Amino acid sequence: MSDKIILKTENLGITFGGLKAVGDFNMELREKELVGLIGPNGAGKTTIFNLLTGVYQPTEGAIILDGQTMNGKKPHQMAKAGICRTFQNIRLFKGMSVLENVKVAFGQNMKYNVAQGIFRTKSYWQEEKEIDEKARELLKMFHLEEFAGNLAENLPYGQQRKLEIARALAGSPRVLLLDEPAAGMNPTETAELMESIENIRRSFDLSILLIEHDMSLVMGICERIIVIDYGMIIASGTPYEVANNPKVIGAYLGE
Numbered sequence: 743m744s745d746k747i748i749l750k751t752e753n754l755g756i757t758f759g760g761l762k763a764v765g766d767f768n769m770e771l772r773e774k775e776l777v778g779l780i781g782p783n784g785a786g787k788t789t790i791f792n793l794l795t796g797v798y799q800p801t802e803g804a805i806i807l808d809g810q811t812m813n814g815k816k817p818h819q820m821a822k823a824g825i826c827r828t829f830q831n832i833r834l835f836k837g838m839s840v841l842e843n844v845k846v847a848f849g850q851n852m853k854y855n856v857a858q859g860i861f862r863t864k865s866y867w868q869e870e871k872e873i874d875e876k877a878r879e880l881l882k883m884f885h886l887e888e889f890a891g892n893l894a895e896n897l898p899y900g901q902q903r904k905l906e907i908a909r910a911l912a913g914s915p916r917v918l919l920l921d922e923p924a925a926g927m928n929p930t931e932t933a934e935l936m937e938s939i940e941n942i943r944r945s946f947d948l949s950i951l952l953i954e955h956d957m958s959l960v961m962g963i964c965e966r967i968i969v970i971d972y973g974m975i976i977a978s979g980t981p982y983e984v985a986n987n988p989k990v991i992g993a994y995l996g997e
């Protein structure tokens with residue numbers, strides 16, 4: 743972790759109709775930092791990701807990536823700028839193979855133009871080969887290489903979740919947003935996934951914001967945890983600080 747702040751929000755908020763789903767959200771994410779974003783169901787966690795990725799436009803406040811205000815940017819612009827994500831509900835290309843799913847995600851950064859693609863020029867094949875290799879490397883990181891030729895939809899659920907992360911990494915993110923990546927996994931798969939997330943942070947030059955609502959899952963790997971409830975930050979700090987905060991205990995026990 744360095745001291746450089748890569749992503750910052752200032753009083754970020756959004757109101758749907760009369761309901762303030764997120765308000766006064768102030769966060770700083772440093773380079774290579776792994777921060778947990780936790781909170782009960784409906785607290786506003788996914789809404790924060792939707793704001794950070796341009797799916798929703800904030801009704802208040804600012805999003806600042808590496809010193810640049812990102813308000814008004816569309817999802818593809820956010821992705822290009824380096825904020826990549828996974829979704830709470832898996833969104834893979836079901837009819838495509840595992841390998842193709844990752845290659846398509848790389849393809850969004852491809853250099854060759856349509857004409858080169860149609861006429862299959864030498865540079866097209868060169869780039870195609872590079873992408874194939876890079877995609878296979880990513881699959882290897884998640885122990886998915888043996889399934890490269892299988893249809894994505896036929897993978898067990900836990901593997902599909904990992905494939906989603908591999909896809910997000912293909913976008914060369916500076917900030918990776920993971921929305922409940924362990925949802926639906928058994929305890930063994932979850933423990934493995936948490937380890938992979940730590941590895942990713944170490945091997946790639948990126949910061950991670952990790953949503954989870956089971957606090958115990960993120961405690962072990964996050965340097966810092968932000969807790970939200972009813973759209974507002976109720977606590978933040980080290981896992982130890984947060985776990986011993988009476989407000990957090992109250993939110994989780996529903997007091």
Ligand SMILES: Nc1ncnc2c1ncn2[C@@H]1O[C@H](COP(=O)(O)OP(=O)(O)OP(=O)(O)O)[C@@H](O)[C@H]1O
Nearest residue numbers: 758763781782783784785786787788789790830955
């Ligand atoms: N597009 C929308 N229109 C209206 N209300 C919305 C919209 N998106 C989110 N909300 C509301 O904002 C609140 C926060 O929802 P959000 O999905 O961010 O919660 P969450 O913390 O991700 O919950 P979960 O743990 O269940 O995934 C909820 O009350 C939700 O109904």
Ligand SMILES: [Mg+2]
Nearest residue numbers: 787788789830
């Ligand atoms: Mg959610």
